[in-house]
Amino acid sequence: MSTDTAIGPWRLRWRRFRRHRAGMAALIVLGLMAVFVLAATPISYLTDIDPNATDLLSQFDPPGNGHLLGRDEAGRDVLLRLMVGGQISLLVGLLGTAIAGVFGVFIGVMAGYFGGKVDAVLMRFTDGMIALPLLPLVIVMGAIDLTKLGFSRDFAHSGAVGFWRIVVVLAIVDWTGIARLVRAATLALKERDFVRAARASGAGAFYVMRAHVLPNIATPMIVAFTLTVGRVILLESTLSFLGYGIIPPTPSWGNMLNNAQDMVINAPALAVYPGVLILITVIAVNFLGDGLQHAFDPRSDQG
Amino acid sequence: MAELIGLDAISVQFTLGGGGLFGGKKRLLKAVDNASLTIAEGETLALVGESGSGKSTLGNVVAGLQVPTSGSLRFRGQTLTAATWPQARRAIQMVFQDPWSALDPRMPVSAIIAEPLLIQGTANAAERRDRAAELVEQVGLPRDALNRYPHEFSGGQRQRIAIARALAPRPQLIVADEPLSALDVSIQSQVLNLMRDLQHGHGLSYLFISHDLAVVNHLVDRVAVLYLGRLVEVADRAALFAGPAHPYTRALLDAVPRIGRKRARGRSIAGEMPSPLDPPPGCVFHPRCPKAQAICRSTVPALEPRADAAGHAACHFKDAP
Numbered sequence: 001m002s003t004d005t006a007i008g009p010w011r012l013r014w015r016r017f018r019r020h021r022a023g024m025a026a027l028i029v030l031g032l033m034a035v036f037v038l039a040a041t042p043i044s045y046l047t048d049i050d051p052n053a054t055d056l057l058s059q060f061d062p063p064g065n066g067h068l069l070g071r072d073e074a075g076r077d078v079l080l081r082l083m084v085g086g087q088i089s090l091l092v093g094l095l096g097t098a099i100a101g102v103f104g105v106f107i108g109v110m111a112g113y114f115g116g117k118v119d120a121v122l123m124r125f126t127d128g129m130i131a132l133p134l135l136p137l138v139i140v141m142g143a144i145d146l147t148k149l150g151f152s153r154d155f156a157h158s159g160a161v162g163f164w165r166i167v168v169v170l171a172i173v174d175w176t177g178i179a180r181l182v183r184a185a186t187l188a189l190k191e192r193d194f195v196r197a198a199r200a201s202g203a204g205a206f207y208v209m210r211a212h213v214l215p216n217i218a219t220p221m222i223v224a225f226t227l228t229v230g231r232v233i234l235l236e237s238t239l240s241f242l243g244y245g246i247i248p249p250t251p252s253w254g255n256m257l258n259n260a261q262d263m264v265i266n267a268p269a270l271a272v273y274p275g276v277l278i279l280i281t282v283i284a285v286n287f288l289g290d291g292l293q294h295a296f297d298p299r300s301d302q303g
Numbered sequence: 304m305a306e307l308i309g310l311d312a313i314s315v316q317f318t319l320g321g322g323g324l325f326g327g328k329k330r331l332l333k334a335v336d337n338a339s340l341t342i343a344e345g346e347t348l349a350l351v352g353e354s355g356s357g358k359s360t361l362g363n364v365v366a367g368l369q370v371p372t373s374g375s376l377r378f379r380g381q382t383l384t385a386a387t388w389p390q391a392r393r394a395i396q397m398v399f400q401d402p403w404s405a406l407d408p409r410m411p412v413s414a415i416i417a418e419p420l421l422i423q424g425t426a427n428a429a430e431r432r433d434r435a436a437e438l439v440e441q442v443g444l445p446r447d448a449l450n451r452y453p454h455e456f457s458g459g460q461r462q463r464i465a466i467a468r469a470l471a472p473r474p475q476l477i478v479a480d481e482p483l484s485a486l487d488v489s490i491q492s493q494v495l496n497l498m499r500d501l502q503h504g505h506g507l508s509y510l511f512i513s514h515d516l517a518v519v520n521h522l523v524d525r526v527a528v529l530y531l532g533r534l535v536e537v538a539d540r541a542a543l544f545a546g547p548a549h550p551y552t553r554a555l556l557d558a559v560p561r562i563g564r565k566r567a568r569g570r571s572i573a574g575e576m577p578s579p580l581d582p583p584p585g586c587v588f589h590p591r592c593p594k595a596q597a598i599c600r601s602t603v604p605a606l607e608p609r610a611d612a613a614g615h616a617a618c619h620f621k622d623a624p
Contacts, residue, residue, distance in 0.1 A: 009411060012450070193405040194415075197468065200366045201419040202392045211418075215409040298409060298452035 013295040023291015026284040033281060037086035044080055051080040052249045072270055073263060082273055085251035088163065089233055090281065092252070096170035096232040101225050104175035108182025109209050113190055123183065130176045135242075141169045142244035166245050170232045178224050185217040218296040226289030230282035237278075253278050306380065307476055307508050308365065308395070309341045313374035315360050315532075319580070332580050334360040336532045337374070339606070342476065347502065347509040349519040349540075351555065352529035353576055359480055361529065362512045366397040366478045393423055396469035400481040402461035406453035412439070412464055413449040419472045438467040441504075442497060459490035463497065470501065476508045483518055495522060516559050520544060525614070528552050531579055531587045534606055538614025548609045548616035550592050586619070594620045 017023055044051060055075030063070040069078040111122040146161060147153055155161060189195060195212050203211075214221075237254025239245035246252040248259065253274040260271035315335040335357045342348045350358045363369035365376070367388060376383045378391040396419065399405040406415050414421075416438050417431035426434060439448050442463040453461060462482060469477050479498070483491040499522060501507060513519050519526060519540070526543045528536040528551065536549040547553040574591045577583055583590055589599040598619050606615045610622040 009409075009414065012411065193399040193401060194407040196368055197397060197399065197405060197465075198418060198422060200368050200392070200395075200397045201422045201472070202367075202389055203422045207422060212407055212409075216407065218409070296409070298411075299454050 012298075017291050017295035020291040020294040022287040023294060026287035026291060029280065029284040030288060033086070033090070033277075033284070037083050037090060040080060040083035040087060043083070049077050049080055051077060051084045051251065069273065070269070073259075073267070078270065078273065081251040081256060082253070082277065085253045085256050085274065086277060088246050088250065088252040089236060089254060089278070092163070092167055092170065092236045092246075093229045093233040093281070093285075095167045096174065096236075097225055097228045099167065099171035100173075100175040100228060100232075101178055101221075103171065104178030104224075105182050105214075105221065107175070108179040109186050109213055111179070112183040112186025113205060113209060113213065115187075119183070123180075126176050126179050129172070134173055137172070138169050138239055138242070138244050141165065141172075162245075162247055162250075166236060166239055169239070169244075170235055173235070174228050174232060178221070178228070181220050181224055182217055185220055186213050189213055189216050215296065219293050222289050222292045222296070226285050229285045233278055233281065305344050306341050306377070307344045307346075308379075309339075309377035310361075310365070311339055311375045311377065313338045313361070313364055313371045313376070315357070315364060315369060316372045330580050333532050333582065334579065335364070335371075335529075338529075338532075338534050339374075340527055340534070340537065342508050342510060344475065345502070345506050345508055346525065347511055347523040349523040349526045350510060350512045350529060351514060351516065351519060351526060353514065355531075355576060355579065356529045357532040357579070358512050358514075358529045360532075362397075362478045362480050362510060365476075365510055366395055367392055368397070389423075393419075393425070393472045394475040396472065396474040396477050398462070398465050398469050398477060398479040398482045401485050402458050402465055403485075405465045406461055408453050411450050411452055412444075412456075415453070415464060416467045416471055418468060423472060425472065434471055435467075438470055441470070441501070442467045457490075458486050459494055462486060462490075462494050466494075466497065466501070470505070473505070474507070476510065478510045478512070480512045481514070482511075483513070484515065491518065498522065516544075516555060528555065531576060531582055533587055534617065535588065536614065536616040536618075537606070538609060538616070542609070542611060542613030546611070548614070548621040549588075549618045550594050550620075551588050552616075554591075586617075594618075596620070 040051070043049075053076065055071070057075065059071065059073055059075050069082070072078050072081065107122050107126065111119040111126075142165065146155065189212065190208075195208055198208055198212060233254070236245050236252060237257055240247075240252060240255035240258060246255055248255055256274040257271055257278070260267070260274070264271050313335055314333065314337055317332040317334055319330045319332055338361060340348070350361060352358045360369060364371050378387070378394070381387060383391055406412075410418075413432060413435040416435040417426070420426040420431050420434060435449060436446060439446060444460060444463055444467075448456070448460075448464075453464070456464065462485075465482075466477075482498075483494060486494060495518065498509065502509065509522070511519070511523055523540050525537065525539055527534055528543075528549065530551050536543065536547065536552045538548070543552060544556065547556055577587070577590060583600075585601045586592070586595075586599040586604050589595040592599065596619070602619070604617045604619050604621075606617040607621075608614075609616055
């Protein structure tokens with residue numbers, strides 16, 4: 001650190017992140033997880049196994065015979081379904097968090113920085129969203145008939161619409177907490193002298209938000225985001241269970257887990273696999289959050 | 304000396320309450336009332352007064368952080384408007400009281416120091432790095448400070464970083480809002496000396512806001528005394544310390560503890576500053592003034608020249624013994 005030329009802040013952050021073992025391990029685990037789920041398409045192509053093809057004569061086949069983890073209650077290959085389901089679950093978790101995060105941070109920073117009427121309007125809107133009960137909201141969202149809105153039948157019943165529907169629902173549910181957290185943190189920051197110094201130099205609101213507010217609220221934001229990723233993945237399984245999530249035969253870890261609970265005595269492995277994958281993902285995301293927190297906090301250089 | 308910045312009848316009022324559904328009655332707080340001042344090139348003007356006298360508010364007006372309710376600012380003879388402010392901003396920088404709050408904890412020192420240049424878009428990344436390295440040495444910090452973060456520095460070092468930041472755009476005036484009061488006494492003199500050296504090196508003017516007259520006596524050319532948002536006396540340092548014309552200035556000077564002198568009990572100032580929400584009529588100082596007469600309760604004294612022409616004072620009896 002004792003060089004006498006300035007180093008960019010992102011390089012300093014990466015240096016600190018590399019020193020955080022759990023964070024690096026989590027990054028590697030999540031990288032392997034990404035490779036695992038993305039391998040579904042090539043493997044399906046090479047082995048000529050369709051993850052959705054049923055074979056009722058091979059129900060609950062044990063591992064072997066070209067199916068490394070055996071077959072499920074409909075005779076489908078469990079390993080491939082875990083890979084494809086992982087794509088869906090991880091994407092739902094990431095996209096749901098990303099949309100909720102962007103929206104929540106935007107609303108929170110605006111409300112906190114501008115205050116006054118902007119704050120009052122935005123926060124009453126947020127309170128209104130918090131007051132909406134989750135399950136009825138989800139059911140109403142799920143019941144919207146897109147054909148009545150002028151979309152074609154094929155489009156309304158396609159998998160993509162089901163996927164985006166759940167992403168949007170999850171984002172609607174989760175942005176409010178982030179917005180309130182960010183607003184509180186912004187309020188505390190904007191009266192600090194370094195913000196006033198920047199304003200005295202002629203900085204506009206958006207410069208201050210980008211250069212001072214966002215980096216200083218990074219820690220609570222990262223914590224909120226990592227918790228949200230885990231929660232969204234779990235929530236997706238709840239919604240799938242109610243029939244409003246990812247609808248079988250398209251697999252997701254959530255609906256595989258819920259599917260397997262009926263036969264947990266006969267075939268416990270079917271519940272264990274997706275459960276363990278969800279567990280690993282949520283833990284890794286949390287450790288990644290720890291690492292990012294460490295990277296963003298200059299004080300972590302000591303000790 | 305040519306005038307650098309001039310304040311012309313500046314008033315700042317804040318509206319308290321009245322907001323929202325149950326905000327209650329609106330009340331008007333006159334933080335600064337009809338203040339006129341000038342600062343010449345290369346001059347150091349001290350703004351002194353008790354807490355709540357409006358000295359920080361007036362400093363914020365000069366630094367462009369507070370829009371005055373009425374009155375105008377001149378910079379090099381040109382009245383400042385929304386269009387001419389950005390230019391003047393480069394020439395006016397600010398140093399804050401609390402060095403723990405004045406530096407962004409998430410920014411390395413190099414970025415902090417060069418920030419005004421980034422905001423004003425006057426230098427590219429390489430130029431900013433060079434300027435930061437140059438300034439770090441000028442304020443007496445080691446060069447390896449550049450890549451370190453504020454939490455690694457002591458209060459005095461942080462104040463040096465804040466001063467380096469203020470110097471970055473080559474300003475002509477630095478508004479220093481009690482820059483020493485959060486520092487240890489031993490560090491105060493170091494920072495004070497640094498500020499004086501920089502002044503000589505760069506031809507800087509300072510608006511030095513303080514409540515510590517001993518510090519003021521060390522650094523400044525002229526002193527402006529603020530009481531309840533009103534300028535009560537503006538005079539050359541030597542004349543003011545030798546013979547204050549306003550009773551409030553005298554009371555302030557008497558309140559400075561000095562070794563070997565017994566404080567005269569009767570001469571310490573009585574009472575407390577009235578609420579700026581409800582200032583007394585006439586001269587705002589009359590409830591505490593030993594010289595107060597009937598005229599003080601009814602007529603506001605104007606800021607008029609002292610008998611020795613070394614400054615101005617706002618007192619009906621400024622030349623009475």
